[in-house]
Amino acid sequence: MTASAAEPRGEDVAEGEHTAYLPIDGAKRKAVLRQSLSVGIATGAYGISFGALGVAAGLTTLQTVALSVLLFSGGSQFAVVGILGAGGTGSAAVATSTLLGLRNGLYALQTSRILQVHGLRRLLAAHVTIDESTAVSVGQDDRRAGRLGFWVTGLTVFAFWNAMTLVGALVGNALGDPQRWGLDAAAAAAFTALLWPRLRSRDAAATMVLAIAVALLTSPLLPVGVPVILTVLAAVVVGLSGGGRHESPLPQDVP
Amino acid sequence: MSAWTIVLLSSALAYATKLAGYLVPESWVEGPRRSRVLTLLPVALLAGLVAVQTFGGQGGSLHVDARLGAVACAIVLLRLRANFLVVVIGAAAVAAGLRAAGWG
Numbered sequence: 001m002t003a004s005a006a007e008p009r010g011e012d013v014a015e016g017e018h019t020a021y022l023p024i025d026g027a028k029r030k031a032v033l034r035q036s037l038s039v040g041i042a043t044g045a046y047g048i049s050f051g052a053l054g055v056a057a058g059l060t061t062l063q064t065v066a067l068s069v070l071l072f073s074g075g076s077q078f079a080v081v082g083i084l085g086a087g088g089t090g091s092a093a094v095a096t097s098t099l100l101g102l103r104n105g106l107y108a109l110q111t112s113r114i115l116q117v118h119g120l121r122r123l124l125a126a127h128v129t130i131d132e133s134t135a136v137s138v139g140q141d142d143r144r145a146g147r148l149g150f151w152v153t154g155l156t157v158f159a160f161w162n163a164m165t166l167v168g169a170l171v172g173n174a175l176g177d178p179q180r181w182g183l184d185a186a187a188a189a190a191f192t193a194l195l196w197p198r199l200r201s202r203d204a205a206a207t208m209v210l211a212i213a214v215a216l217l218t219s220p221l222l223p224v225g226v227p228v229i230l231t232v233l234a235a236v237v238v239g240l241s242g243g244g245r246h247e248s249p250l251p252q253d254v255p
Numbered sequence: 256m257s258a259w260t261i262v263l264l265s266s267a268l269a270y271a272t273k274l275a276g277y278l279v280p281e282s283w284v285e286g287p288r289r290s291r292v293l294t295l296l297p298v299a300l301l302a303g304l305v306a307v308q309t310f311g312g313q314g315g316s317l318h319v320d321a322r323l324g325a326v327a328c329a330i331v332l333l334r335l336r337a338n339f340l341v342v343v344i345g346a347a348a349v350a351a352g353l354r355a356a357g358w359g
Contacts, residue, residue, distance in 0.1 A: 042338070049343045063262050070266035073273075075297065080265050082304055086311055090256025090264075097265040100300050101272050106284060106293055108276020117277075126274040182350030185325030188308035189346030192329045193339050195301035207295045211302035219307060219315045227315075231303030232296065239292030 024144040032145045036136055036152035043074075043132050044160020050077055051168020053187050056178035057085030061169040068165035072158065073130055075194050076101045082187045083225045092225020099232060107134035114138070114146040128154030203238050210234035320359030325350040 024032075047068060054064030059081065067077050076097035083093040108129045114137055117125050133154035140146040175181050199205055211231035218227040256264075284290060309326050310317045325346035332342045353359050 046339045046343065049340060059258055059262075063258055066262050067266065070262070071269045072266075073269050075301065076265065076269055079300070079304060080261065082308055084258075084261070086307065087313065090258075090261040093261055094256075094265045094268065096300060096304075098268040098272065100297055101269040102293065103297050104269070105272040105276040106290075108273055109279075109281050109284065112277045122277055123274070126277055127270060129273045129276065180351060180354065182321070182325060182347035182352075182354070184308075185322040185350030186343050186347035188305055188322050188326050189329035189343050190339075191301050191304040191308055192326055192346075193333060193342045195298065195305060196333045198298050198301070203291070203295060204298045207298045208302040211299040212306040215303035215306040216310060216317060219311055219317060222315065224307075224311065224315060228300060228303040228307055231299040233299075234302075235292050235295035235299040239295045240288055 024142075024148065028145060029148065032136075032140060032149050033152060036149050037156055039132050039136055040153050040156025041160055043157045044164055046074075047161040047164030048168035048171070049186060049190060050074065050081070050161075051165040051170070052172035052175070053078070053085070053168075053183060053190070054081045054165070055169045055172035056183040057081040059084070061166070061173065064169045065162065065166050068162045071097070071101075072127060072161070073101050073104055074161075078187065078190050078194065079228075082191065083228070085184065085187065086224055088225030089223060092223070092229065096225065096228050099229065103131075104129050107131070110134065111137055111150055114143055115150060125150070125154075128158055130154065130157065132157050207234050207238045210238065321350040321353035322359070324353050324359070 050068065051064055054067065054077075055061060059067070064081075067080060071077050071080070079096045079100050080093045083096055084090075108126060111125065111129055111134055112122075115122075115125055128151075133150050136153040137146045137150035140149050172178070172183070175183070178184055195208070199208060211234035214231050214234055215227045218230055222230070284293060305326065309322050310319065312318045328349040329342050329346040332345050337345070350359075
């Protein structure tokens with residue numbers, strides 16, 4: 001859901017190919033399971049903050065839980081409730097959510113190589129292709145372990161994230177006035193925490209500064225929600241002009 | 256757009272994006288420039304969301320209030336490597352405290 005786990009590194013995958021059909025040994029299996037469960041539970045836990053913010057933004061408990069079950073991508077979910085809570089339009093909320101979710105499509109390019117799934121399993125794998133399942137999967141040194149890590153992490157996050165969303169929505173309803181409890185500020189803090197681990201390169205820092213400038217300068221002029229979409233320009237400008245000058249080409253800035 | 260339309264439409268588009276990664280040829284997103292833009296996309300959007308959520312008010316006006324204190328607290332906690340939940344709850348507590356004290 002967040003990028004707190006490392007972003008994937010496609011290059012490592014090919015090295016594990018020859019081990020794809022060997023049985024995975026007990027100690028390694030245990031290590032992968034332990035890592036997957038701890039990432040899954042830790043990530044799922046902050047579904048509680050999403051649940052509380054969802055009802056604070058004016059969604060019903062059922063709508064808030066439906067976002068966690070069906071959308072199942074933390075950044076996009078926070079974007080939807082953040083923009084709705086700030087008075088933005090539905091189309092701005094949907095557009096921002098979708099743009100933020102594009103990275104999951106990139107992750108899927110990598111996990112599809114590791115998983116090699118088809119039919120129903122592919123449909124299920126797509127749904128749980130998120131920051132954490134990808135990071136754990138791509139971080140393994142052979143493909144069997146990568147598959148195990150993907151599924152256990154993805155399904156553990158799914159279970160805990162949804163359960164904790166429900167808890168958060170119930171807590172949020174019980175709290176009442178969201179401003180009194182600082183819940184509106186919690187949304188800003190949640191986005192800060194989602195952004196933080198992505199600021200590892202100078203290109204990322206430059207993109208952030210430019211995006212903040214674009215959002216603040218256009219806010220008084222455009223409908224709520226549109227300035228956030230316009231920040232895409234910051235990624236395009238830095239992405240097309242950057243590289244080379246600031247640092248070595250891309251994958252090296254990944255932890 | 257009704258709330259349910261927003262929920263279902265954003266979910267459908269999110270799923271379509273994920274599934275597309277399993278179906279499209281990788282060459283569609285190859286190339287250093289294209290992949291750099293795609294990597295920076297969430298950075299830009301999240302930074303824009305931080306800015307708008309921190310300073311934005313009714314009708315696009317900008318304000319400095321308790322939310323800025325909350326985000327400052329979040330940054331301190333993130334520098335201390337605090338867990339996501341600690342960051343969010345700590346920030347909310349700072350905003351609630353500042354408001355209870357009569358500021359923002």
